[in-house]
Amino acid sequence: MASINEVIDLSPKGDIAVVSVNSPPVNALSAKVREGLYKAFVSANADTSVRAIVVICEGRTFIAGADISEFGKPSAGPTIRDIQDLLEAAPKPVIAAIHGTALGGGLEVALAAHYRVATKSAKAGLPEVNIGLVPGAGGTQRLPRIVGVETALDLVTSGRHVPAQEAQRMGLFDHLVDGDLREGAIAFASSVVAEGKPLLRIRDNNEKLDAAKIFPEIFAEFRKANAKRFRGFDAPEANIQAIEAAVNESFEVAMEIERGLFRKLVAGTQSGAQRHVFFAERQASKIPEVPEDTPTRPIRKVGIVGAGTMGGGIAMNFLNAGLPVIIVEADQGALDRGTATIQRNYESSLSKGKLSPSDVAARMGLLTPSLQFDELADCDLVIEAVFERMDIKKEVFEKLDGIAKPGAILASNTSYLDLDEIAAATSRPQDVIGLHFFSPANVMTLLEVVRGSATAKDAIASAMTLGKKIGKVPVLVGNCHGFVGNRLLAQRQREVQKLLLEGAKLWDIDRVIYDFGMPMGPFAMNDLAGIDLGLDPNNKTPNSVRELLVHLGRRGQKTGAGYYDYDGNRNRSNSELVEQVVRDFAAQRGIAQREISDEEILERCLYPMVNEGAKILEEGIALRASDIDVVWVKGYGWPVYRGGPMHWAELVGLKRILDRLRELQKIHGDDFKPAPLLERLVAEGRGFKTL
Structure with missing residues (x-):
């Protein structure tokens, strides 16, 4: 075995040269990897005793992409295209042997080989669109x-990872290997040589382009069919244009078009934001x-208290991960409804x-519905998902304290409440943690992991590890009203209501927020969730427009009317009645109404969130600051191409935001009082990323 450099080896196996990449953790195409590959292929191409070349990777994966940390920096050493040119022009067959994932630049290198073989568990894809490229x-x-x-349009605009069997069917992989990949790839290379198979250069095959x-x-039909999915993003359109160029231009010209699109995107704010996330x-x-x-702490069995919307959704995360779940309710009807959902x-x-029928059966087989709290005694983790009221939650934790085994983690799914007060209802506050799932809990990827003042480090580590195991993005947050996500949301919600009355x-308001890139405006979202959600049904004295609408029977989409009117298909239209309700309520409060610009709406909704x-x-x-960004991108629909509220703030300019907050404070009061940290950062000419 010859070591080309510290990450690339070149070794013979008879008349087959094996180029091996070993650059953990994911064999990314760093400058060192590119340099070693280039030298290895030059050497193997020049060696007359070598009749075929296999490129393979050590560790858990094939080349999983370019080194993203190098994007936007001056290129050092050979480029990926230099390596591809060597592969394609090689006078002997080049076989890429793929395991794990061949993604992005990794797949692009493999596509320059003459043949591709893979393990049956391998995947391939071009996910650059997910980082705005x-x-x-x-x-x-x-x-x-x-x-x-x-198929190419679908793959480059979705970034999805294609499983090996599907990749073979579409022609992406030529052969799937049973057993050892290295031996299988060498055997395949030997058969290519023995049978005199041609050196297949994908770039020379225009048959499928001619059909298009x-x-x-x-292309127009694809754009139209995916307009909603691509809304606001630059990268999907650029990917479509690049494939259009493949169809309409020569390979060389289209390559330059692709490269030009890449350069434009990599220098833009969207890709920067997506890479930041x-x-x-x-x-x-x-x-x-x-x-x-x-x-x-080992988590082998999970208990959930409450079989409502959140409890059931939370349960599904653990069932999907193969963990047994016991779900407890006080009422048989509620338990049956939760299980049925x-x-x-x-x-x-x-x-x-x-899912397959066997998948459904296996997951439901892991679920045990119960009316008995005592059956939670052997659970390693118990999550409370009951009504958002402190007295109810404390009562649940008092019960759990007397039932749960020593060392069990006791978690609350509270969205706002004081975790320390909840923990004080137990004799083991070190075992109490917040696990704030987002609705629908079986779909949304964010998990706010809330630590109390006494939460043990191993409980935090366990929660973070478990969050990843169940497919969530866990973010550790401290204990305060609303934690991170809802605390920022409260700022926007306050201004939304004030703007409405003004x-x-x-x-x-909905249009401005939607056009910014959020999936829905705040009022449309309230209608979807139900505007009566969280209101006291016994309150007979409305103190807000929202409460007035509920008293009028307008509870949102479920009643066909809320902030908007809805037809039988839940298509919304503006409501003159609601507009009159707002005017009357503002008049009663002595609030003079005026024209308000889109710019003011956006500033008043978003600048207080940054503050x-x-x-x-x-x-x-x-x-x-980046943790706040992750919370809002993953849990609240903040457009990923704007990078989260704190990243976006730096693009806007912290001084501009501070100056505007000071102006708004003079007009509207201390809701806009600038945070001392914001003032300090502006004075020092620094940003949130410097903290």
């Missing part, structure tokens, strides 16, 4: 030539005072082909 090394040019234009030229409308999500799991080697959700996934039309984020950082409720 197009593939930069011919992915949009070679892919449609091998899988066809329609007959139906040029394929990519790294922020990974950074969120790093907790300085809870090292990675902190022991975790879980069953319906799984049957819905079955009907869509996402004269802004609710549909204009509150600064307070949260100063108080230590969030470890990092």
